[in-house]
Amino acid sequence: GCCKVTEFLLSKGVPVDIDCGRGTPLFWAANNEQDKTVKILLEHHANPNIIINGTTSPLMSALVYRSLKCMKLLIKAGADVNCNGSMLTPLLLATMHGGYTNFIKLLLKAGPDPNIPDDLGRFPVELAAIRDCMEEVEMLFPVTSPIPNVPNWSIEGLISHAKILEKKPIEQRHLQRRKALIKSKADTAFKQKEYKIATKIYDLAIAHGESATLYANRSVCKLLIGDGEGALSDALMCECCDLIGQKLATVKLQLTCYSRSMNKPVMLSWTHTI
Template identity: 50%
Template sequence: MAPDAYAALATRNKVEQFLNAACTGNLDLFKKLAAQLDDGKGLAGTVADVKDANKRGALHFAAREGRTEVCKYLLEELKLDVDAKDEDGETPLLHAARQGHTVTAKYLLDHGADPAIPSDLGATALHHSAGIGDIELLRFLLSKGVDIDSQSDAGTPLIWAAGHGQHDAVKVLLEHHANPNAETDDNITPLLSAVAAGSLACLELLIQAGARVNIIAGGATPLHIAADIGSPEIINCLLKAGADPNVTDEDGQKAIQVAAARGNRGAVEILFPLTSPIQSVPEWTIDGIIEHMQSEMGKQQGDKVETTLSKQDIPQVSPEARRKQQKQKNQEGDVAFKARTLIWLDAKACRALVQIASKGMLPGGAALRYCWHNKELVNAFRFSSNTCSFRV
């Protein structure tokens, strides 16, 4: 290896050790490595310039790990920019807030951090504190006069709190007059988020605050989502608040059909006496609609298997082998097939939540529930909670 290559590798290793020292809070080692990296700019200039491939510096990593003493050294002695942004437009405050490091976040705020600065996705410290249920930081941020209804790509702080099932955060936000009917660009509201998260407690608070129960996002209502989940408590809560069981989704299906297709008998029993008969269902009984919807699922799955086989140009096999193959696919692909068949929400309704590259990546159905169960991808939970990783 050429001398220059050795030198570059040595510097790279030292940078990794330097940033790791910020992560672990080893202030003595951090100072030692900073001095070794100083090429004449002075400690402040050197430390400010050392960043990983995502443009995250020592202050970002120290904040992310809750290393308040390191933050104190960087801000009070080296006078670093408290609002420095990384490649995603995230400040140290956002990193601290997202990980629930309340003490560190409050320290940054007390030393000039701007709580209103959003990431490139529009998320502020208030969004993150609401999403993880950090009530102390949430109240502290609200005392600073931040915009309680600020919009991110995934909605307002109330939508984040409801979507994460953070009952106490929802309560605090509503007490501070957060809009219970705020919508994302795709019409997702706090109430719809609470239903998708399966949070009865959040749902009840939102209804008490005047949240609308018959809103439609991506072609489906909260009742469709509740029927998909199969929660009797949530279904009853929505019905009591005026949810209409006869509203159809974008595929012409009522909530009872959603429940029946999922095999959620309890939900079907609740919805049956409130739902007008559906002409396409031959036998209008609880068992009849469940059998009909399960049969329709089977037919569509069979079509899917045949289409897949023809597209792959698979050689013909014996009828017995084909039956066995289809039976196996029916068993193994049940969950995936239901996601295809039960089209409650168009994938566009949560593109801000999972950053789906194209509308077809999630085949139409059950998209909102998928999104809320994978919201960390969107909310920029890019680090493991137990490790401090970076690319130099």
Template identity: 40%
Template sequence: MAAPDASAALAEREKVQQFLNAAYTGNLDFLKKVAKQLDDGKGLTKTVESIKDANKRGALHFAAREGRIEVCKYLLEELKLDVDTKDEAGDTPLVHAARQGHTEMAKYLLEHGANPNIPSELGATALHHAAGTGNIELLKELLSRGVPVDSQSDSGTSLIWAAGHDQKDAVRVLLEHHADPNAETEDNITPLLSAVAAGSIACLELLVKAGAKANIFAGGATPLHIAADLGDLELIKCLLKAGADPNVKDEEGQRPIDVAAARSNRKIVEILFPLTSKPESASDWTVEAILASMDSESRKEPEQQSNKAEAISKKDIPEVSPEDKAKSAEAKERGQEAFFRKDLQTAIDAYTQAIDFDPTDHTLFSNRSLCWLRLGQAEQALADAKSCRELKPDWPKGCYREGAALRLLQRFEEAANAFYEGVMLNPESKELVDAFREAVDAGRKFHGTDKANS
């Protein structure tokens, strides 16, 4: 009896996949045919509602994602499915349509009762996606329906999304609808900071004109630090005109002029030089002296870091083409989406693809290490953490990833050492300091020395 039952289950799974594929490709006749075959007497509507993939996406999600309006008409107008049904990530069909830029599909869903204010698990609505993709027609449609222009997501407001994706027209429309140019995320990221990070002078100018503050501090730096690091002269000029303070220090104690000097960017050093106050410790305060000093500092690295750097010679680091970098970025995005859905295995697969395209990106190994850690696969997590640190020896998060994997392996002394190395790189990180102390305490208890002599 077992074999026939297994065969029947396999056949049903194949039909479910055929049904969802039909929604995806827009094959309405075949979709109807398979739906009837799957109906077990509960009624066609309930049967179709119950058909989901591993991420709880149904036919309506797939049809909306691919802009298959005829399939959506059948599902909504004939079967009366819930237009706001959510998948595992909390995305509605409207969010799927907006993310893919299917304007007509999004309008159809809105006309048939879709609620544009429903956010995903990460707080993103159709408005955020329309802003991020620069879909002005959909953006205006959503705003005309009263969608709050400053609704927050984990990645900020729609204005932050637009600025961070260099969507100047979307920024203009949102500002015309009174979007807050100084809205912040929990990490103090603002639209202006996002525009600078994206290298978007057009968005920056619009935001400055709207009253965006230039002297914000987030992620350990100001917009002027970021512009100096990017080496973008136009961004620097725009920020200075907006009143950015060149004397503010970042979390490493550097001012924008120091950042520019470390990148050997003479032009930016020359612009910042007359606006930057001379430090009391500086005996020779000239452009040449600043460039020479930072060049000298950049050559000094802790022994432990230089040893790791030596382990990866330039000939071992492959050249990555722009095409492969783009493919890697796309795979990375899929990995992040899967991670937030808690679909860790899919995330690992996506990050692996991204690494295949660009093995020089340390963040990919860090992200995959975290996924392995969440699955309890400590050895794999440790291997990826070590790869991350080899590529980026001075990155504190790499130390944290290695320490976390070692802690899971109950190698507490090694974990404490990894966390301590991270603390040395970033003494202000409470996460690293706490992890170091916890690893030391755990090691003492593990070895029965928690009552050691004081």
């Protein structure tokens, strides 16, 4: 289906990197885990390094959607494994979340720079240590340059440092500025109907400070990608968040989710101010 259509359009002279405002064909093929289509596009010299809206790239999209096949094809075709110009590197994204160990192995074989920090100055190996993922720490430690503020540069010393780092408060103004930037990137992805990517970016925003607005936005994203239970969970979190000082408007939202645990549709309503 997709492969035949892709080959037909390319044979008629449609530019391989055409972008109508929501990303290139290669980006969307990676977004939908269509490795065969990715292969065809790359054989026609699609550019694997186009950054979409300053946020993501085909490689990052393949990582978000956990498509090892697409990632291997993109890396072989010369995809920038540091994704320069995007919001963060693939290694940072992978080490911020669980379940990406195999993807980190693949990335490390391609030779990314493990010494690029996030905007809080944390390195991939530190993020893996904060999550207490020893397997990832052991992979990243040998290729990471000694971090000056880690007094005992060893795996044990790094784990101890990460536990202290996790408890250290982040300066509030910097936190709010970063949260606003992340939310704007998530909102952009949502408007472009890139709901799974938006969900991941909202994850980052929520990690920097919970709010009913963020949970509501992520709830809608999860609903639109078919994660009814996740949407329900986020909707419930909206009721737990305090929006003191933000009384511009009161909005009532309603979701109908299918709960596998209760084996029936669940109607949920909640009200919050934005």
